[in-house]
Amino acid sequence: MIKKVALACSECGSRNYSTTSKKESERLELKKFCNNCNSHTIHRETK
Secondary structure (H helix, E strand, O other): OOEEEEEEEOOOOOEEEEEEEOOOOOOOEEEEEEOOOOEEEEEEEEO
16 A cells, blocks of 8 residues: 655654655655755654
């Protein structure tokens, strides 16, 4: 099953990106650009 997930910045906590994920067991982590921090940071999947 494919589900929609939001990606939140690990530094400031803002939810900047949304994507789809197939994995249910572990949370998705991607390095993305955060407009609030003005730098590339790790973004983690949120509920």
